[in-house]
Amino acid sequence: MNTSSNPRMDIQGLSKSYGHGNAAIQVLKDITFSVYPGEFVCVVGPSGAGKTTLLRCLTSLMPASSGQVMLDGAAQTGPNPKISIVFQEYTRSLMPWMTAEKNVGLALYNRHLPRSEVKRLAREALVNVGLQGSEDRYPWQLSGGMQQRVAIARALVTEPEVLVMDEPFASIDAQTKLELEDLTLSLQRSRDMTVMLVTHDIDEAVYLSDRIVVLSKNPASVQEIVTVDLGKDRDQFTTRESHMFGELRSHVLNLIRHSQAVAKARAA
Numbered sequence: 646m647n648t649s650s651n652p653r654m655d656i657q658g659l660s661k662s663y664g665h666g667n668a669a670i671q672v673l674k675d676i677t678f679s680v681y682p683g684e685f686v687c688v689v690g691p692s693g694a695g696k697t698t699l700l701r702c703l704t705s706l707m708p709a710s711s712g713q714v715m716l717d718g719a720a721q722t723g724p725n726p727k728i729s730i731v732f733q734e735y736t737r738s739l740m741p742w743m744t745a746e747k748n749v750g751l752a753l754y755n756r757h758l759p760r761s762e763v764k765r766l767a768r769e770a771l772v773n774v775g776l777q778g779s780e781d782r783y784p785w786q787l788s789g790g791m792q793q794r795v796a797i798a799r800a801l802v803t804e805p806e807v808l809v810m811d812e813p814f815a816s817i818d819a820q821t822k823l824e825l826e827d828l829t830l831s832l833q834r835s836r837d838m839t840v841m842l843v844t845h846d847i848d849e850a851v852y853l854s855d856r857i858v859v860l861s862k863n864p865a866s867v868q869e870i871v872t873v874d875l876g877k878d879r880d881q882f883t884t885r886e887s888h889m890f891g892e893l894r895s896h897v898l899n900l901i902r903h904s905q906a907v908a909k910a911r912a913a
């Protein structure tokens with residue numbers, strides 16, 4: 646990550662309201678931050694703050710009410726193949742009638758590659774997420790963690806510049822979640838990829854991030870951007886036990902508690 650270089654993604658004054666007229670509810674208000682090449686940024690905030698709305702707007706899955714998102718200096722006007730997305734609900738994002746290999750190959754459908762090349766790339770992507778030997782299995786024959794690995798392979802087979810993940814490990818058991826966090830970190834490091842990940846889990850955010858964007862609520866705006874100076878080499882035991890990890894966790898937790906209290910007082 647190099648914050649002195651040009652941003653890979655520049656989110657400028659993004660606002661979003663649902664509904665119209667008197668019934669309109671503003672969820673995002675003037676969200677502005679940049680993500681730099683090779684950076685791992687997590688977005689956290691109170692429950693229901695608008696984290697998923699933010700990811701949908703910045704990947705153009707949904708139009709923002711105002712503001713814009715720049716990718717490598719160009720304003721985004723629709724979904725961009727340089728950005729891949731991994732959703733929380735792998736059971737709904739994988740095609741149950743397709744094998745793991747076919748699910749991954751699906752991401753390459755509009756590249757007009759020979760079938761043999763799609764097969765080769767899909768198999769290679771599955772190897773990269775530790776699923777060699779499962780290529781011909783269907784999603785329902787795989788554990789939740791394995792299904793999410795397929796979804797990650799499908800997101801990475803197109804070699805995106807930016808990987809956007811919306812609570813990707815929220816429905817995964819605790820042990821597998823740690824493995825998938827480390828898998829994501831190692832894929833990000835080896836490809837020098839830019840990752841933006843939304844999570845409810847503050848420990849996960851501190852463990853994975855170079856910086857954490859903490860959102861407030863009602864409407865969501867950027868409360869603080871926390872730099873995580875834990876170095877590049879992270880380990881589920883030693884990193885999480887370090888003094889700095891504990892301090893960062895407390896700081897982020899306090900920010901979220903504060904914005905939750907403010908939102909509650911405003912609503913009262």
Ligand SMILES: Nc1ncnc2c1ncn2[C@@H]1O[C@H](COP(=O)(O)OP(=O)(O)OP(=O)(O)O)[C@@H](O)[C@H]1O
Binds near residue numbers: 698699
């Ligand atoms: N399509 C929609 N139409 C109207 N309101 C919506 C829509 N999608 C989300 N909302 C509302 O916007 C607010 C933010 O929702 P969003 O899912 O973005 O928050 P979140 O921070 O991701 O939530 P969570 O913490 O539960 O994951 C919520 O009040 C939600 O009810």
